[in-house]
Structure formats: structure tokens, C-alpha cells
Amino acid sequence: MGDLPAIGTQGHQPVWKQHHRSDTRVHRQHLLASIHRLCGKFLGGSIPESIGRLTNLLAVQMAQNQFIGEIPVSFFNLSSIYEIYLGFNHLNGSLPSTLFDTVPLLEHLLLNNNNLHGNIPASASNASYLVEIDLFNNEFSGIIPSRFGNSQYLWWVEIGQNQLEAREASDWVFLNSLTNCSDLATLDLQQNRLGGFLPNSLADLSPGITTLIIAQNQITGNLPSRIGNLVNLTIFRANDNLLTGGLPDSIGNMRSLNVLSLKGNRFSGQIPDSMGNLYQLSRVDLQNNFFTGRIPSSLGGLANLQELDMSSNRLSGQIPIELLSLQSLSIRLDLSNNLLTGPLTREIGRLRNLKWLGAANNHLSGEIPDSIGDCLRECIPRRYSSVNEQLERPARAGSFKQSPSQKIPNFLGSIKGLQLLNLSFNEFEGQVPVNGVFKNSTAISLSGNSKLCGGDPILHLHLCDEQSNNSSGRKHLSTALKIIIAVASTVLCLVFALCLFAAFGRLKRLDKKFSFNPMEEQFRRASYPELLSATDGFAPSNIIE
Template identity: 40%
Template sequence: MAEMPPVRLLLLSLLFTLVIATARDSVGNHDDDDGAALLAFKVGIRRGGSSGPLRSWNSSTSFCSWEGVTCGGGSGRVVALDLSSHGLAGMLPAAIGNLTSLRTLNLSFNWFHGGIPASLGRLHRLQTLDLSYNSLSGTLPDNMSLCTGMTALVLGSNNLGGLIPSSLGDTLTNLKKVSLTNNSLTGAVPASLANLSFLQHLDLSINQLEGSIPPGLRGLRSISHIDLSANGFSGALPSSLYNLSLLRSLQVEGNTLQGSIPADIGDRLPAMEKLVLSRNRFSGAIPHSVTNLSSLTALRLGWNQFSGHVPRTLGRSQDLRYLELAGNKLEADNSRGWEFMDSLANCTQLQYLALDNNSFRGQLPGSVVNLSTSLEKFFIGYNNISGEIPSDISNLAGLKVLQVANTSVSGAIPESIGKLANLVMFFMFNNALSGLVPPSVGNLTRLNWILAYNNNLEGPIPASLGKLKDLNILDMSKNRLNGSIPREIFKLSSLSIQLDLSYNSLSGPLPSEVGSLTNLNWLVLSGNQLRGRIPESISSCTVLEYHSKLVNEQVVRYDSRCLRWNCHFERAVSGTEQLDWANPSCSTKFDIAVGARFVVQ
């Protein structure tokens, strides 16, 4: 091969050097653009505290070393900006659109406000956009559809409004995740979303969307999670959704959807883990095939119009943790219908069971004591069930909430109730319970609420209730309790919402310890035989605000020097006496809800 002439070789060498230099200048210019864009971003934001935001962002160092900035290996361009949870505030500047090599932009969990800048449409290489948990407003920019490589669009928990652009499904066909939850989006779901064949996660919950759910969503062949809860969707749930064989979570709670569950749902959705249809208008029977959903962890069908019997082998879904069937027309009686309770013993991870507000009848099944020791919340009230609370209820050691209210359950509260050491809320009102209040209730030191009103409970109030240092509400009104009110109860400074012992047969004086209830809002003791003077210490109860009706329309007031007190009491004697509680230093207004039948002496 002939050698290249020296002159030509020299020219080629010069040309190569020129190309390299030009390329370096070009990269350098883009570097300058990225640095300028980042500094423009910083100028428009703020953060609480004296240090100011993003202190590392200054010209003394390369922007590739700045906090939250990631540059590409060879290009030196910004490819990722992650400033999530930095407490930043302000408006997003248009200059952010100059970061044209950006692939990931994550500004979630901050305080940004204003609109999403249209300049984001220039980020043609953007793959992940996460602006969730801010205060952004306005609409979704139409030119966001120019970011054709985007795989994740996460804009939840903002104040965005307007329509979902149809272009979202027309051009952003690589999307795998779309989360627009907790905004104020309106209108219908665009049918174009059916084009997103790679979409795996769709969350449009907690908006103001309306209309019917597009049947074309059957085109989402890769979808595993759909959440359309808390909107205004109506009509039937498209049967085509039940053909999405990869679907693991379907949540449409809180709409006005109607129709029935397909009889073969258990065969069409083999991967289903979370099925949430609650608070709609669904009707018909719960199909037996639902027991074939072997991976089911949550089944929420509450507050619809489902009827008939609960599938007797529901417990075949052994991974079930959350079962809500409340607020329907489901049936059971002593002859049939309660078999499902036996099978639920197989669900060893069950944590939540809501069966209240149905048409269940007959005796409370004894198998309730065989439920999971992991069960934390159990609701079975507002049914026409009878029988007694089994003494082995203490087997449910994990219970935090027990609700057996508004039923015909009778008998005594078992002493073993005191073994439910995790109990926080105890609802036993409007029943036919009788007998003594077991002193073992005082062992439930985590209790916040006790509602046991309108029963036939009798005997004294156990002084052991004074050990319930976290108690906020105690309502045992409308029973047959007698004796004096234990002083220990009035020492519970945690009582902040309500103490109601009215309409019993309690007697004796009101203890001076009542003044310890400095956080209490409601104190109702009317309908008893309490006697003696009202303790002066009650003036310490400065937040009482409930008024009780006066039995004989007479009012007893404090001394005129404390006219800012507006204290009304029921009286058991006639006359116009004033309580002579002179206190020249009183200055706080409060309303006392004692409402007790005190005799003024």
C-alpha cells in the first residue's frame, strides 16, 4: 500500500484535533447549561432554618458533587436529581427543563407549590418523574407527552386538577407506573389508557373522577395493581377487568358501582391478593369460588348490598389478614350460615374481622375463640345475635378492639376478659349484659375507651378501674350500678373526652378528687342518688363544656364574683339558694356537665 503524502497526513491530523476540540467545547457548554439550570433551581426555593437550602450547591465545587445530583459516567451531564424529603419550598423554575440528559427527577415529600412547568416536556430522556407529596396545583401539562421514554409518573398527594390528558395513553406507551392519587382530578378516565400495555401499577384513587370505568382497560395485559377508590365512578365494574390474570390488587372502594361478583372470580383472578369493593352498591351473593383465591390477604366487601350466606370454606384462603363483610345483608342462624367462622380458624394471620351491621341471627358461635391469636380488631355488633360472651375469649390475646354492641348478647362479662392485655377499645353497649363488672377489667392498662352503657350491669364500680391510666372515655350509663363512685376513677387525669355514669343507682358524695379531671370535656352523673356539697375542687376542671338539662328547670349559680363561670346543675330540692363558693381569684370560664341530682345543704 502506498504511503500517505505528508501534507495530507498533516491536514487529517489537524482536522481530527479540531473535531475533538469542538466536541469538548460542546460538552463544556452543556456542562455550563446544567450548572446554570441547577443554580436557577436553587434561587427559586427556600427551606426553614438559618442554614438555607442546598448549601453544597456553590460554584467552588463541581455540580456533579452537589447534594442530590448524579452525573453520567462519560458525559458529565446531570442524569438524576433526587431531593426527596429535603423540606424544600417554592415554585419549580422553568430552568429545570434545561437538564436535557435527566433520566430521574425526584422532588417528592417537599413543599413545592404552583404549577408543573411546561418546560418538563423538553426532558425527552426522562424515565422517572416523582413530584408526589407536595402542594402543586394547576393541570397536567399536555407537552409532558413528549417525554416518550417515561416509565414512572408519580404525582400523587398534590392539589392538581382538571382532566387526565388523553395523550398520556397515546404517547407515553412505555409507562409501567402511573400514580395520580389524592388530587382533585375531574372528568372521565381516558380510554387511551388501554394503550399502556406495559403498565403494572395504576393508582387514580382519591380524586373527583366520574363516569364509567372504561371496559378497554382489559388491554392492560401487564397490570398487577389497580386502585380507583374514593371517586365518583358509577355503573357496573367491567367484566373484562376480571380477565386480567396478573392482577394482584383491585381496589374500587368508595364509589357508586353496582352489579354482582362473577361466579367464577376465583378461577379468573388466580394471582389476586387484595380485593376491595367496599362502600359501593354491589349486590348478590358472595360466590363460593372466592375461596379459590389462595393468595388472598385482604377481602373487603363491606357496606354494599351483598346477601345470602358467607361461603362456608372461606378459611381456605389461609393467608387472609383483613376480612371486612360489615354493612351488608348477609345471613346466618342457629341452623346454618355460621360455618365460615369454623373455617376462619385456618387463617392464622387474620388481624381484622368486621361482621357487624348484617342480618346474622342466633347464638354467638363458640368457634369465635378459635380465631387467630393475631386478631387485633373484631366487630360483630349490630346483629340480632344472642348467647353469652364465651369465657375463652381470652384466647384472642392480640385483640386491641372488641365490639359486641347493639345485640341481644346476655350474661355476665367474663372475668377472663382481664387477660386481653392488649385491649385498647371495649365496646359492649346496648346489649342485655348483667351481673357484676369484673374487677379484672382493671388489668387492661392499655384501654382508651370503655363503652358499656345501656345494659343490666349491677353492683359497685370496681375501684380497679383507677389503674387504667390511659383511659379517655368511660361510659357505663343506664345500668343498675350502685354504691359510691370510687375515688380512684376521679384521679384518672387521662379522662379527657367523657365520663358518663348517669342513670344508675350510685350514691354518696361527689369525691373532692373530681378536681383532678382537669382535661375532661364531658362529665355526666345525672339520674343517681348522689348527695352532699359539690366539691370546690371542681373549679379546676377548666375544660368542661357539656350542659345537662335541668330536671326541675331551676338553676344554681356560683357566687356573683365568679360570673364568668356558667355552671348549671340539676337540683333535688326547691328553692333559690346560691352555692356560697366565694373565690375572688376565679378567672376562667367553663361549663360543668355534672348534671347530677345533688341536694344543696
């Protein structure tokens, strides 16, 4: 441990005295540049107990190594230390409840991505100078300390992916204390066991907060009506909870918002028109809720929007032309599994950068415009977010309907980038193309379209009318040909037989002609009585010798 003082033994004036309300990010980069000697060196083994003897130690950065075992108790007796970076190791054990009492000047505590367990130390309520705490991806459990936000300098709180709990309203008191942290920029509570009603105090967090993540918990209740107070929020993820009610109209005040994920909840009501004010939005995920009404046409003004997922709701009406004209959409547009009606207009051809289109399981009608071929790289009119789910879950009646006279456009088979095509459980009809993606039976799904015909025989679709007519014609022609051949064969056989018979008769006559004795014609034939009389009863004297 002789080299450890080099980590940080210089005279130190606490950062909270030098940089009140300062840019902590810049300061952190400075620290990374000056105390990096044991970071990412693939060091292993246990942290020795003797580290507690380095009483002048101010900062320790030993992240991204292979340290195992518990952090020595003596380590937390270093009262002068203000920075601890031990993330991305294999440390286990728990933290002493008196941690923030024995290390009162602690500003940065980064223990993320370890195997630490137990409660967050209750003494966190006494952490007056804490700027940053990162306990992400550990096994911490229990209730978050009620005065967790006691430090007025708190800037970064990342305690997601643990087993922290909240069941009663009193378990959410810590959120009230965080409203006093005017420098708070990040609050990550995702993937814990937080339940109960979401406090309205969420909307009272610092107006300067930029990242707020409460996703993958069991939180109930509504979003606070004053959520729009968080005007500098750029990332808001509340997905996969049990939240209900409508989206507050004030959400349109969050004009710095870049990512909004509310999927997998029980939100209902109409999507507010005010969302069209969120000009910085690049990704919106509202799938798997109970939203109703029309899709706001104001969304067509979100010039930075790259991904929009509104699938698995109860949205109705026509798809706004303004949305289909939004050229910034490049990753995904998924409107599947709703109650949308009307046609897909030709404006969809303006989505030239779109990779993923989902519109299955609606009540859409009319012709699929050929202009869609201008925009698709992958065309997946799908019901859910994965192909497996599509095949496992039942289809809703209606879906992506065609008018009775429309067919699958041939251009779909000519799109070179098309790798997966799901048109299942619709009312498509007509002949299936046999080129492009349609050659690969494993890349397409056409089930549930009883009026489709033709295509690759592997698809086991019935023959089209034209094919049936051709096939029937061929069958009739084949039958007639067989009859003609049979008759001709019979006639030929008869002619051949007659010829043989005639030839045989002629041969027989010739046979007779050349078989008689020519001498017979030189003498007259005589009867027996005549011979008897002429020879005197055959007398010996009449015998010719």
C-alpha cells in the same frame, strides 16, 4: 385505554410467594407508591369492556374516582391480576359467582364504598391466596360463604355496613374457617343483619388479631368465656346487639385492648375486677346494659383511660375514690342513671382535664364539693347521651340527691367554659345563681327541683325565703308608707281647710269693717215714736232743706 398497561404490566411474582407471613402493610404502601396513576384523578364514566383485552394486567388501582355502572365481565377474566383497587366510586351491579375461580391469584380485592349488591361470590372458598378483602359500605346480602377463610394468608376482612345475614348456626360456619387464618389482623362485620347465637369459635381467631368489630347486628348469646385468648386485640366493638350474660373474667387477659365498646346490649352481673388489668384502655363504653354491683376500684389503675361511660345500668354502692382520682379522664365520665349512693368526694377535683361529667339519676347525697370547680369545663350531670333524650324520657326517682341543707355551688356560675348544665330531676334546693351559664336560660335545665328558688325570672322559679321576706318587708313598708302618706295627706288637707276657713272668716270680718258708714257713729240713733214726736208728726215746718 392505551395508558393502562402502565398501571402494572411488569413481570410479577405473587406476593404470597415472596412474603409468606410478611408485613403486608409495608407491601401495600409500596404498591400505593408504584401504581397510583389513576387513583384520585376524578375520572368518570363507565369502565370500558375493552379493559379485558389487557391480558398481561397484574394490578388495577382506580380508587377514589367517579366511575359508574357495572364492572365489565371481561375484567374478571384477567387471570393474572392479583390486585384490584376500585373503592370509593359509584359502581353498581353484582360480582360474578366465579370471581375467585377466574382470577385465582387475586390477593387484594378492595371494592369498598360503592353500590355493589348481590352475594359475596361463593368461589371465595377457593381464594387460596387472598390477603385482603374490603367490601365495606355496599349492599351485599345473603349468607357469608362457609369457607370464607380458606386462604391461610388472609390478613384483612372488612365486610361491614352491608346487608349480610345469619340466622342459623350453620350461617356462622364462615367464622370457623377464619380460625385457620393465622395472619388475620382485622375482622369487621359491623352493621349487617347478623343474628343468632354468637359462636364460641370467636375466641379461637388468630391470637394476633388486633381489630374485631361485630357491632350493630342482632347477635344473641354470651361472650365466649375464652375471649381473653385474643391477647393482642386493641379494638373490640360488640355494641348494639342482643348479647346477654356476664363479662368473662378472662377479659382481663386482653392487655393490649385500647377501645372496648359493649353498650346497648343486655349484659348483666358484676363488672369483673380483672378489667383493672387492661392498662392500655383509653375508651370504655358499657352504657345501657344491666350491670349490677359496685364499680370496681381496680379501674382507678387504668392510667391511660380518657373516656368511661357506665350510664344506664344498675350499678350500686359508692363511686370509688380511685376512679375519681384518675387524672387521665379527659373526655367523659358518665355514671348517670344508676343506683349509686354516697357523696361525691373531694377527690373529684383531681379530674382537672375532664370535659364531661354525668352523675344524674342516682341516689347520691351530701354536699357537691367546691373542688369540682377545679375540674369542669362542661358539667352535664345527665341521664342519657343527648339533651333531647334527657328531656323526652322520664326521670328515675332519686337521681343526684343533695342533703336538705345543700345548695347549688355559686362557683358553677363562674366557670368560663361551662356551656351546658343539666341538673334536672334531682333534689337540689336553695337559691339559683344568676351569673355565668345561669344567665342563659336555654343553656341550663333545672326542672324537677321543686326546692330551687330565685335565679333568672325566665326560669319561673318561686322566690327564695330571703327574697320573700324582703319582698314581704317591702310590702309591709309600702303599706305603712301608704298609710302614713294618707294620714299625713288627710291632716294636711284638714289643716289647709282650717286655714282657708280662718282666712275666709278674717276676710269677712275685714269686709264688714270697711263696709259701714263712719257718719253713723256721729249721731244717736232714735226710734220711730221719738222721731214722730220730735217732728210734730213730721210737720212741714220741721223739714230741713
